[in-house]
Amino acid sequence: MLGWQRATQALGVRWREKTLPRAARVSYAIPQVRGGIALTFDDGPDSRFTPELLDILAGAGAVATFFVVGRRAVKQPSIVRRMLDEGHVLGSHTWSHRDPRTASAWELLQEYRDGRRAVEDIVGKEVPLFRPPMGHIGLKSVIAMRLARVRPWMWNCDPGDWRPGVSRDEIVRTVGAAKAGTVVLLHDGIELPLAAGALDRTETIAAVRMVIKAADLRGLRFTTLPASGVYGNSREPRRYIR
Numbered sequence: 315m316l317g318w319q320r321a322t323q324a325l326g327v328r329w330r331e332k333t334l335p336r337a338a339r340v341s342y343a344i345p346q347v348r349g350g351i352a353l354t355f356d357d358g359p360d361s362r363f364t365p366e367l368l369d370i371l372a373g374a375g376a377v378a379t380f381f382v383v384g385r386r387a388v389k390q391p392s393i394v395r396r397m398l399d400e401g402h403v404l405g406s407h408t409w410s411h412r413d414p415r416t417a418s419a420w421e422l423l424q425e426y427r428d429g430r431r432a433v434e435d436i437v438g439k440e441v442p443l444f445r446p447p448m449g450h451i452g453l454k455s456v457i458a459m460r461l462a463r464v465r466p467w468m469w470n471c472d473p474g475d476w477r478p479g480v481s482r483d484e485i486v487r488t489v490g491a492a493k494a495g496t497v498v499l500l501h502d503g504i505e506l507p508l509a510a511g512a513l514d515r516t517e518t519i520a521a522v523r524m525v526i527k528a529a530d531l532r533g534l535r536f537t538t539l540p541a542s543g544v545y546g547n548s549r550e551p552r553r554y555i556r
Contacts, residue, residue, distance in 0.1 A: 338456040340466045346495040346544060351529065351538035353378040353498050353522070354469060356407055356445060359386055359393040360503035367502050367522060368396060374526045376536040377401050379467075381445040383505060384409035384432030389406040391436045398437050403538040405443030405467065406430040411505035415452040422458035429465060443467060443543045447505070465543020469499035475518045476501050478509040485521035490528050497539070 344352050358364045359382055371378055380397050382404065387394050397404055409428035417425065426444065433441045444464035446455055451466075459466055473488035474480050489498055500522070504512050529536065 334451050334453065338451055338459050338466055340451060340468055341539075341543070342468045342470050343495045343497055344537060344539065346493075350494055350496065350535050351492050351496040352537050352539055353500060353525075354381065354445075354467075354539065355379070355500050355502040356381045357411065357505045358382055358387075358502035359390045359397075360515065361390055361393070363519060364390070364502045365395050365396075366519055367400075367515075368393075368400060368401070370519065370526070371402070372400055372521055375404070376526055377416040377538050379403045379405060379443070379539045380502070381405040381407035381443075382433055383411050384429035385431050386503065387436060391415055394433065394436045401538075403443065403541045404433055404437065404441050405445055405539070405543075406433050406464070407445050408447055411447045413506065414447055414452065414455050417454070419454040420459045422454055423461050425465060426458050426462035430462060432482045437494050441541075443539060443541060449499075451527070467497065467539050467543065469497040471498045473498070473500070473521075475499075475521070476504060476508075476512060478507070480517060482517045482524060483520040485518065486524045486528065489521070489525045490548050492529075494534070514547065 324395050344350060355367070355378060358380060379530065380402055382394060384406065394404065398472065406423040407427040410431065412425055414422055429445065430441055441532060442465045444459065444466050445468065446466060449468050471489060471492050473485040500518055502515060507513055
């Protein structure tokens with residue numbers, strides 16, 4: 315009986331960690347081209363913190379990828395357009411960042427479609443790049459992603475800046491260990507905060523300044539995820555030039 319339970323558990327883990335992500339066509343890392351790492355930001359745009367972050371990136375000549383929440387984007391369309399104008403890549407992050415564990419497949423489909431359309435209406439171009447809230451990949455979410463025709467990208471480095479009380483030094487220590495091919499999860503806004511203190515993005519903004527300096531010293535360069543959600547055979551990730 316114990317052997318059967320272990321086998322069942324192993325199949326369950328494989329289903330969640332391999333079969334479902336493969337069915338959803340999820341990507342986690344970027345090609346290891348010339349030391350590139352990707353900074354990605356979720357849950358924005360935020361009227362206070364996102365412009366400050368964009369100023370920092372512009373000052374360093376660095377590019378990033380922003381997964382924006384639809385209902386936030388329609389309130390801050392100029393910020394969304396600025397992201398694109400300054401060489402960043404846009405992805406959608408649903409309409410309202412609803413917890414996918416509490417929604418039906420139909421409700422998730424509406425969330426995913428509405429979030430994507432909100433961004434596309436602002437920038438006037440297709441935005442297939444997508445990230446589900448909390449990186450959740452369940453059967454309902456997979457069905458919704460396939461029907462919404464989005465291309466999901468996750469991450470392989472999470473410094474936990476979404477947690478209340480995380481300091482800039484903690485963020486920098488985690489991201490500082492990043493190697494070529496790393497996709498870093500950060501937040502310029504916060505949806506579904508664990509505590510009110512998490513809404514303050516000051517530590518993340520400060521950490522980004524430090525991360526850029528540290529990466530430069532290590533010879534790492536920043537790149538974006540592919541706007542289409544897929545790297546072409548002959549295309550390399552974009553890099554910033556100092």
